Amino acid sequence: MEKTEQKKKGLSTAKKIIVAVLALLILLIVGFGAFTLIKLYGMSRNAAKIVAKPTFDPNDTPDPGVELITGDPGKWDVDVDDPIDPNLIYDEGIYQQDPIDPNVINILIMGEDRRSTAETGRSDMMLVFSYNMKTNTIKAISILRDTWVYIPERTTWNRINAAYRFGGIGLAVNTINLNFGLDIQKYMITDFDNLIGIVDTLGGLDVPLTDEEIEFYNERGSASNPIRRKSDGFCHLNGRQVLDHCRNRTLGNGDWSRTERQRSVMNALYVRAKQEKDVASLTTLMYKLMGYVETNMSPYEMISLGTKIVFGTGGTAPIKATIPCTGSWSYAMEHGMAVIHIDLDKNREWLKDFLYGAM
Numbered sequence: 001m002e003k004t005e006q007k008k009k010g011l012s013t014a015k016k017i018i019v020a021v022l023a024l025l026i027l028l029i030v031g032f033g034a035f036t037l038i039k040l041y042g043m044s045r046n047a048a049k050i051v052a053k054p055t056f057d058p059n060d061t062p063d064p065g066v067e068l069i070t071g072d073p074g075k076w077d078v079d080v081d082d083p084i085d086p087n088l089i090y091d092e093g094i095y096q097q098d099p100i101d102p103n104v105i106n107i108l109i110m111g112e113d114r115r116s117t118a119e120t121g122r123s124d125m126m127l128v129f130s131y132n133m134k135t136n137t138i139k140a141i142s143i144l145r146d147t148w149v150y151i152p153e154r155t156t157w158n159r160i161n162a163a164y165r166f167g168g169i170g171l172a173v174n175t176i177n178l179n180f181g182l183d184i185q186k187y188m189i190t191d192f193d194n195l196i197g198i199v200d201t202l203g204g205l206d207v208p209l210t211d212e213e214i215e216f217y218n219e220r221g222s223a224s225n226p227i228r229r230k231s232d233g234f235c236h237l238n239g240r241q242v243l244d245h246c247r248n249r250t251l252g253n254g255d256w257s258r259t260e261r262q263r264s265v266m267n268a269l270y271v272r273a274k275q276e277k278d279v280a281s282l283t284t285l286m287y288k289l290m291g292y293v294e295t296n297m298s299p300y301e302m303i304s305l306g307t308k309i310v311f312g313t314g315g316t317a318p319i320k321a322t323i324p325c326t327g328s329w330s331y332a333m334e335h336g337m338a339v340i341h342i343d344l345d346k347n348r349e350w351l352k353d354f355l356y357g358a359m
Helices: 002-042 162-180 192-201 211-219 239-247 254-273 279-292 299-311 344-356
Strands: 104-113 122-132 137-143 148-151 156-159 186-191 205-207 235-237 319-323 329-334 337-342
Touching (some): 104 162, 104 344, 122 254, 137 254, 137 344, 148 162, 148 337, 156 162, 162 186, 162 344, 192 239, 192 279, 205 254, 211 239, 235 239, 239 254, 254 299, 254 319, 279 299, 319 344, 337 344
Parallel strands (some): 104 186
Antiparallel strands (some): 104 122, 205 235
């Protein structure tokens, strides 16, 4: 009898221990989840707000006209801003836009080039990431930074990368939407230092390079950690090397080749994400990267969209393209700086077909 009671007492104690351990595990899991969500929300702590779209006519500030030229004018590193009232340099909200197609989500991914900590930099990389939930297809469209466009509510035309300097990410989004007829409401932004951190956190990226590019990077900074081609033809790059690749417009055809390199890195990021085995591992990866990115997407939106893109059936590598489209542009000079003058109507129609047509 006494032994039976001791046995029952021992079992009861064991059950209590098991319950306590399970409770502790649940608390740890819930606590980690809550901490992760808090950290994810931290990515949007300075997010641009969605605001009502004002009524204005871009024709009130017509294109002042540029000096079209033949051949490459050079001078791409010269930034000569149009005179602008300092009172018109402020952070803008993102104008609310109804979705063109509810199945298509367009996100602006932007890389910032900040010359000093005292000023807002220019957008050195502007890439529209478009995901079609119905077909589970991705399209990545680079916008050349020197494209000559109208800057909303600033009564000026300028290179498109100046919009970010004049009004932050909100004005950058509004400028793209207005000039190209898009419906972007979400964005992700990082700077070059953070790009290094992202790639190194991932353990590097496998990127296709030409022999000329390998030699170029090794001569200019990779000598201590030389780039070599792997057996599969790709090169494994660290963060510094990826940054050099994204900024390279010395080799090839200037900014056209540079944006192609940037899209190649985006594809490498996509391939890396596809290596995650489940939602939990993907969320953990996102948690590791959250300190390097600012966005106005909620944690739920990021995890939900990331899961669909990475684990959705039928997913393929991004279909890549560039604005301006073929046959729609000319080199030009304006205020002593080289710009790309484009046919806006032709580019709007091309984008509409590319994003929402049968392609």
